[in-house]
Amino acid sequence: MTALERDALAWILGIPDSSDFVEEYLGTNWYHGKSENTERFADLLSIANLDELLGRFGVRHPSIKLVRSGSAVPTAEYLWRDRMVDPARVAQLFSEGATVVFGGLHDRHEPARRLCNAVSLQVSARTQTNIYLTPPGSQGFRPHWDTHDVYVLQIEGSKRWRMYGGGPELPLKDHKFDPARHQAGDVESEFTLETGEALYVPRGWMHAASTTDSTSVHITLGVMSYTWADLLADSLSELVDRNPSWRENLPLGFALDGGLDKGLEEELSRRILTLSQEMDLHSVVPARAETFVEHLRPRAIDYLKQVVHADEVSEESRVCWRPGVPGSIALRDGRVALISRGREVDFPSEAKTTLECLLRGEIVRAGEIIDGLDWLSRRVILKALIREGWLTVTEES
Structure with a gap:
């Protein structure tokens, strides 16, 4: 299990454990996670990844938007007639001072998806990402507040942040920010978020950011918490x-x-x-x-391969519960049901120990699972799980 999977909030903020953060800051106050390690988020995202997304995957509006001085750039300036984004125009507008906003990158970029899933599993809430590519000396959005908590991960460059008073307490998703009605209060703090650092901003907290003298790339991870309401x-x-x-x-x-x-x-x-x-x-x-x-849909590229080779599973095969796939066990009239994402598969009660072992998520040799079953019986269970897409045969040890 990686550090991100063990404690996603701690990993984002660069702290040993998130328990004190949850107790003292979550939902009530912003937190600046400082770090001298500029490579902390290097594997998450890069400008090269954004270039690939623009040039190779045929992105449409509104998956990409452009903002200049707090106002949206007219789409006619960077879209072709079929609503596809023109990468060359995006690059030109960026060079002229526009911020490029990539929405929902977690659906197209695997590291961002893993980040979202890890946070979602820890806090039991839906998550989403927006990526902001901002040119030097620019401000993307004017002071505003959000209706969900956000974690800002500074990937490249730096940004100057200002935290204001005047925001509402715990706004809900229907409480939309209106710049004509919601004015920022006094600046309560101002600081620079450097490469490799992170910032937590609770919903309702008024904030704004601008770049310094370098190009900035940051991820905003939004957490849509489930409230008592x-x-x-x-x-x-x-x-x-x-x-x-x-x-x-x-x-x-x-x-x-x-x-x-x-x-x-x-x-x-x-x-x-x-x-x-x-x-x-x-x-x-x-x-x-x-x-x-259902929000935690795993993105994998080996489902067909696994099913095709399910009959080849042997005692020497190394198997592992598929990462990101939830699973639980329930007893049903003398049988045991394995439940995952709304589906149930029944097994004989003797399979309970096998299933419990696999659900731990560890890589195990198929012939060494201690469950009291003979190999042929266990093989039937393993093949069924592989075909459901819940179990994988891996080369890892």
Whole structure:
């Protein structure tokens, strides 16, 4: 297991352990993760990777946007008629001072995907990335706040950051930032984020950044946390679907009384008092967890190869649970079910020890798994898991 997989937040911020950060900063205050190691994020991303994305993969708007002095550059300046991005025009506009924003790079760039998945697994939240390529001496966006937490990873160059007062406390996704209404307060701190350093900014914290005298590349990792408000909304939605009394009409004429009807208030209070007994968290939370797991789709390029060679698995084969694929075991009427991403595969109860061993994620020699089964029985299990795409045969040791 890599350092990123063990503690993604600590890895991003360059700290030994994330527990103190979670206790003191998460959701409440920004944090500057300083580092003298300028190569910390070298394997994550480079300008060469962005060039390859532009020139080889046929990217369309809005996967790439351009911003100049806080305002969007008209798309007619860098798109062909079929909405494809013109790499040469993007490069020219960048040279003239425009910031290039690459959205959703985690869907196209494997290191960014691994970063997102590692954070998602640690914090149980959806994640996304935006990559900002900013020319020297430029400001991409004016002071603003976000409706989700962000982790900024400075890949190349440096940026000057300013943290302001005046942002709202814990805004939700529907609380959109409006520059006409939301004015930045006083500058509370100003500092330079150097190559290899990271910054955590909680939702609602007003901030802005500008480059220094060098080109800057940074990743903004957004974390869309699941809130108590989300849990309440999901629980109420499930209850309304299940209990028709919540779907009854309000009394006729309730809106014409000129004030709050006392009977209406009393009835709503009575219903609210029963909510804690009526809501079914044992149904809602697993359903939400399953939706979250669906967000963690592994990107692999060997599914067909693995299936084609499944019949060749031998006692000497080294096998491993596929990284990034969740899995759990449940007992079903004397059998054992392996559950992953909404799918279930039943096995005889004797397979339980084999499955538990594989779910640890370690690379093991197929013939050395200690499960009390003979080789032929174990081979049937291994082949089934390979064909499901959950298990891989690897050359690693």
